[in-house]
Amino acid sequence: MEHVVIIGNGISGVTAARHIRKLSDKKITLVSAESDFFFSRTALMYIYMGHMSFENTKPYEDWFWKKNRINLKKGFVNQINTSSKTLHFSDGDTITYDKLIIATGSKPNKFGWPGQDLNGVQGLYSKQDLENLEVYAPDNKTCKRAVIVGGGLIGVELAEMLHSRDIPVTFLVRESSFWNGVLPKGESAMINREIQRNGIDLRLSSSLKEILSDDKGKVKAIVIKETNEEIPCDFVGLTAGVTPNISFLKNSGIQINKGVLVNRYLETNMTDVYAIGDCAEQRDPIGNRKTIEAVWYTGRMMGETIAQTICGNRIPYKPGHWFNSAKFFDIEYQTYGWVHGKKGKPDYEQHFHWIHKDDNKCITIAYHKDTQIFLGINTFGVRLRHDICDKWLTEKRTTDYVVQHLKQANFDPEFYTHYESDIQKAYQNTFQTIES
Amino acid sequence: MSIAKPDAYKNSTRQKALIATGIIGLFVLVLSLFNFESFSALTLTASLTLIVVSICGFAADRYLSKPAGIKNNGVWFKSISSKGFYGWLTGLVLTLFYIVLYFYPHFLGLGGKGKANSGLVAFFDPLSQLLNGNPASQWFVYGTLYTIAILAFGYKFLLKYRHNRYERLRTYSVMFFQLAFAFLIPEFMARLNSDSFSLPYYDLKNIWPLNYYNFEQYRVDSFISAGDIGLALLIFGVVSIFVITPILTYKYGKRWYCSWVCGCGGLAETAGDPFRHLSDKRQMAWKIERWVIHSVLVFVVLMTTAVIHSYLGDDTSTYWLTKGTFLIMVTGFLSLIFILTMVFKRHELGKDARYGAIGYVVIITALIGMHYFSGSNLFLFEAETLRSTYGFLIGAIFSGVIGTGFYPIFGSRVWCRFGCPMAAILGFQQRLFSRFRITTNGGQCISCGNCSTYCEMGIDVRAYAQKGENIVRSSCVGCGICSAVCPRGVLKLENNSIKGRINPNEILLGNDVDLMDLVNQK
Incomplete structure (x- = not known):
């Protein structure tokens, strides 16, 4: 029986697994180092805000995987051997595959800022990020001020989260208006006002120069590049976009650029190796779309598409209207x-x-x-x-x-x-x- | 994941003072059990006022200080709303209150049999005298507190959802129906009673089978002896379940009743709102729910049939409706429903639902058959035994003690979801013959799960939304909260044509059309 291994149990990998199961009897293994079971990372913010429990973020009950014969393997793949079709895990374990789907998602961007790896400096993407946030910004006594760097969708979510726990937030946005690369002027301006109405200290045209450390290796302040202003803080959220989480693929022979390079069929340069979701990079853009789309919906669509291809009906990824x-x-x-x-x-x-x-x-x-x-x-x-x-x-x-x-x-x-x-x-x- | 309760969710000093105000009000009610001579109508007014001020003041402090919008911050951190110490404590106190209310009302000071009231019940005598001209009963006390809860917590709900017009209108509606129909009108009707004219206590919106005692002998006798008005009320009782209910449910879904009119629903939506996320979402709970609620429905049908049968006569010349005619009518009606469903809606029923329906029909027919051929009791037991068992098990334990007492543990709609036979009837129709559905907005769902978390009926809304499938479920009471808490505008409650109402296909828009065709090939 053909063994399909999927690295990553986010929306892309899980959608692929579910649809392959619907279409076939292949052996399916879903690998994740992040969590035992699939959860919706879109809901991480609601756990921190107390709207939902972690249990509530799991779209399928724990029995679902066994019932649908989808094997779950917890582990971190640190090497892929495409000639012997073997995955090597950080704990020394190995598994072999017939078809491999890489769906490892993203990690927060770090642009080489001094101090970017200090304690209390992080993005908001994974379950571990949320756990760290609970350590460094559980309340406004531990965290007297938080600074968020990068005006995008995650940045504004993080601002709302911290604000829900009465933590004062300074929000650095490099552009002259929030997310105005994407939003037209009038909309962007309205969102500026909405952010300020909620008590966030919004700093437009402000970018990060450096993050300063206290004597224990934890953040104590940041400096704004444009003004050299120093803002004391206990937490820094890096939300200047995400980048494919594929460093483990170096030296695997799988062609990568920013992401894993794929053609319209989501195939990589190696036979029987595919990439979907946030970590996949189209060789040529599709319409007005970016070559890397870190969006929930596109991850899901690619999962559905790849399932068809793996199950013998090779079709291209053809997203409809954006x-x-x-x-x-x-x-x-x-x-x-x-x-x-x-x-x-x-x-x-x-x-x-x-x-x-x-x-x-x-x-x-x-x-x-x-x-x-x-x-x-x-x-x-x-x-x-x-x-x-x-x-x-x-x-x-x-x-x-x-x-x-x-x-x-x-x-x-x-x-x-x-x-x-x-x-x-x-x-x-x-x-x-x-x-x- | 271990998440400690952050300070942001501790109550402010002002909020603590407001809570203390309410506790003082409640404490006065407890003190009244000890029969203080000095307690007067004024004390009662003061006590109830303190409670109302506490709830409304707290709500204003909590919600008006923040911009309008979904503010469920800290729901899972607060002890009261996350099955913590205060949650269990509240559950325990409520449960004890219900046990005393239903089974030991003399502890509350109910006099009965010509004796004067004392304690808490006597404390409410002045209000009762004012409204209906008679001393209070434990039910008057309960009704008053119930109404106050719906009004005060209704105000809280109105502030919490002040940006949402659907929620506001719905809440005004339940507040109105509780105050006018459940509380004031029956009390005023009682004032009309005299030695020659007497109507039973009748909350007009409380429809059989939720109002399981509506057709009991004493009530029917009382209706009939009250002349035209009584007869009109009796006919209204029959018409409301057999005519009005099906029409409204066809047009609007069961929500017209469950979350706009009903008193049980009214309490769940107001006082119960902080506990809605505690409903059990597991598929197992859904399976149990379907068997339990439909069994209660069968039970109430059997019980009511037996009770009515027991007081009808045999002689057609005295009255056209005899025991025999009545049984034939019941059997005919049930068979008709069963046959129509099986002929037209068979394909919409799951396998277990078909087996269940056949099973129930076989049991009912067998029991009626046995009665004819062997002359045994209808349904094996004395009508009175069935009636008192139903009243005890379902009327008191299920709907009261478990249904409301356990709000902070099982969520606010346990009774409505697992027990209410009225909900079973409306749900049956909503699933098979109604224009109502919750429409899913193409491919916009991000599977975050706010909808499922805040569904008080434990429906896994997300499971449908993430597939692009409309939600057509018997149990949905149409509270609209899933749509309100959705951060991406995915859900909309609608009444629309029956065609295309259920779309079992995956229609996740944004995908290539050819792919969607492939995905939907079964």
Whole structure:
């Protein structure tokens, strides 16, 4: 019986394992050094905030794996021999595979800052990161101030987490406005205000120069590059993005760049070795997508795709229209299609922006300036239906059509106030002004 | 993972003072058991006011100081809401209270048999006199405290979910139905009673079979002897379960009752809200739930049939509804439901559900058959034995002691989930014949599990959401909290056309369409 070994029990690896089991009777082994059972790392923040217990973050009960004949192996792979198809574990153990799927995910970026490996300096990605956070920032007596470096989605989550325990937070964002590489100006500005409304000391255009140590090897302060200001703190969160967690692949013969290089079939240069999820790097970008996509959804899709290929139906990874979501304190965010911020915005892309006077809801619709074709939509504080937005993108609807039919896409709970007519009015005003 | 309780979740001095206020109010109630002469209507008012001020003040301090939004911070760290010392203590005290209330009301000071009340019950006499003109009973005391709990904790819930209009409207609704229908209207109706005219205590929204005693002989006699009004109420009781309930459940799902109207649901949604995450999410619990709740339903149907059968006559010339006619009607009705379900909805039932349904039908038919052919008691036992057993086991122990007493241990909906026969009927219909569902938003789920954690009915919402499948479950009471706590806007409670309501396919959007076709090939 063919033995499929998957390194990594995150969403990508687990999805692959489940779908291979659905499609076949192959022997499946799921390897992880992080946790005994699959848990959702998206929920780590809720454990720290006390919304959920660790048990609550496990999507499948512990009996699920045995019942579905998915072997779980706890261990850290430190070497792969692709010619003998053998995995070597740090404890000396070995296993052999017929097909290998690498799904080892990411680790937080460290850009060579002085002091980046001190105690009390960490990212927020793994279960171990959460355990360390409990050591260095359990309350506002142990941690009198925390500094977060890097204005992205994890940074704002970490700020919310620390804030929930009344720990004062300074948030360093290198850009002039929060996440403005990705978010258009109006949205980014609204999120700046939301972060400040929640009592976070937001420092824009501020980057990290160095992290200072006390005499016990623990962080005691950081210095801001632009101002040389020194901020005393007991914890530093590094949230300037993630990078593929693949250092164990060096010298394995598997071709790597930043991530494990794969073709559209998620195959590496070695036969019978595949890579999926955060750690996979496409040789050529797919559409507007980045070559490395560290997103929950893409990990899941790659897991489903690779299961088909492994089970004899070789198919390429073909993600559909881009979508994503997040939450910034109390403001939910959804995006469908492409709405660019400062980074990589094509010349033809134009935006229509609407913001509610309460400063906690806004939308941006991106369209082609010549054809008026709908390219994408960002919403804050308003929920939209995925299937309707997806359909509009496929059907290449015009912005006029989208604005007129926006109500169809509304996914807010019943009895919520609707803003479609406000939005439509604002839209008409904008375009009348332009035409006249 | 060991996570210590952080200081951020300790109560502030003001919050401690507010809690102390409530404890003083409760303490006065306890003191009243010792029959202090000086306790008056004013003392009662003061005591109840302290309790209300405590709850509302605490809620305002807790929630109004923070921006509106989901604030479940520290739920798993606080002793009261994470099965810690205070959780167990509260559970124990509530359980003892229920045992005394149901089985030893004289400890509370119930006089009975012409004797005057004393203690706690007498303490409530002035309020009872004011509302219905009679001395209080233990049920009046309980009803008052129950109503206060729904109103005060309802206010807390309103503040906690002040950003969510669905939750607000729903809470106004349960507060209204408790105050008006369960508490005030029956008390005022009691005022109309005289020597020549008497209506039984009737909470109009408390529908059979939740109100399992509605068709007992003393009540039916009383309805009939009260003339047109009584007859109208009796007919309303029948119509509410056989006509009104199916129509509303078809249109809106069982939520119209369970989380908008019902008193048990009302308490669970308000006072029980801090415990909703304690519901058992294991698949095993779901399996047990389905057998237990449907067995209670069968029990209440048998019991009610036996009771009504016992007081009907045999002579068609006296009254058209005789024992025989009644049994034929019951058998006919049950057979009709069974046949229609098996013909039209067979494919929607799991294997165990089909076996269960067949099993129950065989048992009921066999019992009725035995009664005809051997003349034994209907359903083997005396109607009275069935009635008192049901009242003891289900009415008191299950719905009261376990259902509410164990809030801080098993979560707030134990009765609604495992025991309530009304929920079983509504759920049966919701699963098979209703426009209600929770729609999953394409591929947006990140499997975080907030929805499952905060589902008071123990539904593993995430299991559906992460597959892109709509949630159509008998037990869902439509509280809407899964949708509220979802950080990614994945869930929406909706009433829509029956077609496409259940989508067993994986339709995770964002994927390539061809791949989704492949994934769905079974």
